[in-house]
Amino acid sequence: MTAIRLEGIVKRYGTAAAARIERLDIRDGEIVSLLGPSGCGKTTTLRIVAGLIEQDEGNLWFGDRLINDVPPERRNAAMVFQNYALFPHMTVRQNIAFGLEVRKRPRAEIDRKVDAVLELVQLPGTADRLPKQLSGGQQQRIAIARALATEPDVLLFDEPLSNLDAKLREYMRFELRKLLESLKITTLYVTHDQAEAMVISDRIVVMDKGAIVQVDTPHKVYRDPASRFVAEFVGTASFLEGRVESWDAGEGRGLVVTDEGLRLVGRGHGMQPGDPAVLCARPEAISLHPVSAATPDDLPGTIEAIVDLGEMVDFHVRIGTRAIRTRTLAGPRPGNQGDRVGVRLDPERCYVVAR
Numbered sequence: 001m002t003a004i005r006l007e008g009i010v011k012r013y014g015t016a017a018a019a020r021i022e023r024l025d026i027r028d029g030e031i032v033s034l035l036g037p038s039g040c041g042k043t044t045t046l047r048i049v050a051g052l053i054e055q056d057e058g059n060l061w062f063g064d065r066l067i068n069d070v071p072p073e074r075r076n077a078a079m080v081f082q083n084y085a086l087f088p089h090m091t092v093r094q095n096i097a098f099g100l101e102v103r104k105r106p107r108a109e110i111d112r113k114v115d116a117v118l119e120l121v122q123l124p125g126t127a128d129r130l131p132k133q134l135s136g137g138q139q140q141r142i143a144i145a146r147a148l149a150t151e152p153d154v155l156l157f158d159e160p161l162s163n164l165d166a167k168l169r170e171y172m173r174f175e176l177r178k179l180l181e182s183l184k185i186t187t188l189y190v191t192h193d194q195a196e197a198m199v200i201s202d203r204i205v206v207m208d209k210g211a212i213v214q215v216d217t218p219h220k221v222y223r224d225p226a227s228r229f230v231a232e233f234v235g236t237a238s239f240l241e242g243r244v245e246s247w248d249a250g251e252g253r254g255l256v257v258t259d260e261g262l263r264l265v266g267r268g269h270g271m272q273p274g275d276p277a278v279l280c281a282r283p284e285a286i287s288l289h290p291v292s293a294a295t296p297d298d299l300p301g302t303i304e305a306i307v308d309l310g311e312m313v314d315f316h317v318r319i320g321t322r323a324i325r326t327r328t329l330a331g332p333r334p335g336n337q338g339d340r341v342g343v344r345l346d347p348e349r350c351y352v353v354a355r
């Protein structure tokens with residue numbers, strides 16, 4: 001097992017920095033995702049770790065080994081790509097054996113390892129098939145088996161599930177998480193899909209414009225976003241801009257008065273009275289109540305639209321000049337389109353961040 005450390009890493013194309021990572025530590029056996037919108041520098045960072053791109057500045061460590069000048073094939077890292085990158089004219093067995101043959105391993109060992117990794121990805125009967133005789137999901141599992149066969153210290157995934165259809169992708173997330181958990185190999189995983197990152201990772205690195213903006217467990221990234229950008233990118237939220245009226249640093253919560261004069265309580269860090277702020281309300285933080293059951297503290301709202309998603313129902317609600325969104329399990333509804341409702345915000349699930 002190998003810890004990974006990136007220190008002062010910068011990669012520029014022309015004058016623009018595609019990646020600038022002050023510091024990132026990935027622990028032995030940890031599964032870490034790089035998550036962010038297109039162009040934020042995820043793939044550049046992953047490729048620097050793989051040795052496929054050379055950084056302009058900074059140091060990269062695998063354990064206590066500085067590997068800046070170590071070529072990719074000597075880093076003992078295996079990469080799994082979005083397009084599987086299997087050799088089409090080779091059987092599954094030949095594909096998986098390839099890396100071991102390059103390393104001139106004895107035949108018996110190669111056969112044993114191929115069988116073992118096929119077992120691991122639950123495709124033991126496919127050894128003699130060609131990639132085209134497998135489904136997309138199966139091909140991706142073979143690509144993973146091929147990566148595992150060489151017993152790498154580090155596994156690198158570049159959007160490995162993006163080519164699969166939505167249902168299979170969802171299933172494979174859980175399968176992959178189970179597999180990675182059992183392997184305990186240090187893993188860096190690139191995705192722009194926040195749900196995938198939530199399922200796969202021990203920790204998520206959220207990136208924006210080449211830099212890291214938050215590193216935390218999936219739970220913390222969702223429950224404690226460091227900025228509006230993170231709250232917007234991971235999950236959904238309604239945003240209410242305003243100013244901090246009072247703040248209890250000990251409790252980590254305070255009162256925000258929005259630009260429309262709504263008084264709302266939320267949790268956060270490092271805010272001061274007078275700070276411009278945004279209150280981020282997750283859909284599950286907002287509950288709607290028929291006017292007859294509303295309390296004086298509820299905000300007066302009007303249901304503008306109801307979107308029925310089957311098991312869930314989205315409500316778009318107007319509060320004065322503001323539109324917010326909430327989501328509930330299908331069931332009794334607080335009202336119909338056009339009805340007035342009481343809107344209640346759970347302060348525990350509202351986050352106050354700098355504006």
Ligand SMILES: Nc1ncnc2c1ncn2[C@@H]1O[C@H](COP(=O)(O)OP(=O)(O)OP(=O)(O)O)[C@@H](O)[C@H]1O
Pocket residue numbers: 013017018019036037038039040041042043044045192
């Ligand atoms: N070879 C290159 N030459 C010039 N600019 C590049 C090159 N590779 C990447 N970039 C730029 O660097 C930035 C980061 O790219 P990168 O591929 O790392 O982003 P990403 O987060 O992986 O995006 P995506 O999810 O779309 O793959 C982008 O602005 C991109 O246009």
